[in-house]
Amino acid sequence: MQLSECRALITGASGGIGQALVEHLLANGARLLLVGRQVDVLRLLAQQNPGRIEVVEADITSRQGRDAVAAAAQRFGGLNTLINAAGVNRFCLLEQHDEQDLAELIGLNVTATLQLTQRLLPLLQQQGRALIVNLGSTFGSIGYPGFSAYCASKFALRGFSEALRRELADTQVKVLYFAPRATRTPMNDNTVMAMNTALKVAMDEPRDVAAQLAQAIVREHEESYLGWPEKLFVRLNSLLPRLVDQALRKQLPTILRFARRHP
Numbered sequence: 001m002q003l004s005e006c007r008a009l010i011t012g013a014s015g016g017i018g019q020a021l022v023e024h025l026l027a028n029g030a031r032l033l034l035v036g037r038q039v040d041v042l043r044l045l046a047q048q049n050p051g052r053i054e055v056v057e058a059d060i061t062s063r064q065g066r067d068a069v070a071a072a073a074q075r076f077g078g079l080n081t082l083i084n085a086a087g088v089n090r091f092c093l094l095e096q097h098d099e100q101d102l103a104e105l106i107g108l109n110v111t112a113t114l115q116l117t118q119r120l121l122p123l124l125q126q127q128g129r130a131l132i133v134n135l136g137s138t139f140g141s142i143g144y145p146g147f148s149a150y151c152a153s154k155f156a157l158r159g160f161s162e163a164l165r166r167e168l169a170d171t172q173v174k175v176l177y178f179a180p181r182a183t184r185t186p187m188n189d190n191t192v193m194a195m196n197t198a199l200k201v202a203m204d205e206p207r208d209v210a211a212q213l214a215q216a217i218v219r220e221h222e223e224s225y226l227g228w229p230e231k232l233f234v235r236l237n238s239l240l241p242r243l244v245d246q247a248l249r250k251q252l253p254t255i256l257r258f259a260r261r262h263p
Contacts, residue, residue, distance in 0.1 A: 001131055001217055004029030007078050009069070011060055011116065012086030014038040016185025017135065020210035021085065026052060028214070033076045035060065035069050035086070060086060061104075061112040070119045080127040081217070082120055084113045085135040087153075089187045091195075093259050094148045102149055109153035114160060121173070129172040131217060134161045136179040138225065141234040145248065145255045146195075154179075165222060178216050179234075180209045181227035195258040199251055202227060 003025055012018045014036035022045065025032060032053050034042045039057045046053040056072045058065035073079050087109045090101060117132060124130040139147055140154030158177055165175035182188065182196055182203045196203055204226065216224045225231045237244045 001081065001129070001220060003214060003218060006030035006081045006217070007033075007076065008081035008083055009033040009035065009073055009076070009079055009120065010083045010085055011035045011069075011113075012084075012135075014042055015085065015087075016187065016206040017180070017183060017209050017213075018085045020206035021083070021213055022053075024207070024210045024214050033072060033079070035072075060116050061107050066112070066116050066119055069116060073120055073123055078127065079120065079123045080130040081133065082117065082124060082131070083133045083135070084117065084157075086113065087135065087187075089147070089150045091146050091150075091189070091192050091259065093146060093256075096259070097149060105149050106153055106156075109150070110156045110160075113157065117164075124173050125171060127172070129174070131174050131176060131220065132161075132164070133176045133178060133213070133217060134158075135213075136161070136177050138179055138181045138227070138230045138234060140177075140179055141225070142237045142244065145252055146259045161223075174220055174222070176216060176221060177223045178213050178221075179223075179225045180204065181230040183209050191258055191261075195254065198254055198258070 006025060008025065008030055010018060010022065010032060013022055013034035019041065022032060022034060026049060033056065034053060035056045035058055036042055037059055039055050042055045046055050054072065054076060056069055058068040060066055060069060088105055090105060134157050136157050137154040139151045140158040143151045161175050161177035168175060182201055183206055184203050185206055209226065212226060225234050233244060
């Protein structure tokens with residue numbers, strides 16, 4: 001789909017990748033309906049781009065928030081792209097989580113994303129063709145120490161994307177799964193940044209991730225994975241998981257050191 005043809009709803013639009021994607025899509029002629037809980041920056045963008053952006057302040061984990069988004073999408077006048085970019089990450093060992101942490105993480109990353117997609121699917125099906133784009137992660141394919149809950153949520157999102165793609169195979173709605181590697185966003189706090197430096201993990205800039213996501217939309221790639229050697233490890237983990245076990249076992253002491261001093 002050409003970016004100039006996109007009439008896109010973006011959740012998590014106030015996040016690091018979300019904001020970069022908004023700027024990229026705007027520069028290429030898209031019309032955008034932006035959803036977020038921190039909307040000051042989004043409203044400023046709307047003021048600077050009259051007629052191109054509409055903003056909805058909503059918490060999609062609540063029925064009331066999803067109602068507000070669905071109503072705004074109806075008023076938007078034709079929606080052909082849904083980009084599920086809302087998400088949260090917490091770096092800690094499973095034993096350091098409490099039950100509320102786990103519920104909130106799965107609630108946003110998985111449950112609310114499925115619920116909102118289900119609500120908006122009839123609008124998308126009214127279009128000649130449409131896209132659902134789910135923002136996943138390398139950690140949706142590789143279970144990584146210190147991110148067990150986050151990995152669980154992204155594994156679920158990848159499975160959802162695959163199943164929904166097959167469910168909609170005889171329609172004009174395509175489902176894309178886009179998996180960045182580590183990215184320099186506020187989702188990764190200083191402890192994670194320091195750990196990645198110690199482990200020599202490469203981190204991408206949000207604008208670069210946004211540009212590649214835009215290309216995935218144009219080319220309608222069903223699955224996209226970013227970065228090397230991350231792409232290789234995704235493939236190895238599916239074919240020879242014991243090799244990945246051995247590689248991550250060597251990293252475990254460093255991961256534990258950072259996790260145990262993390263507040």
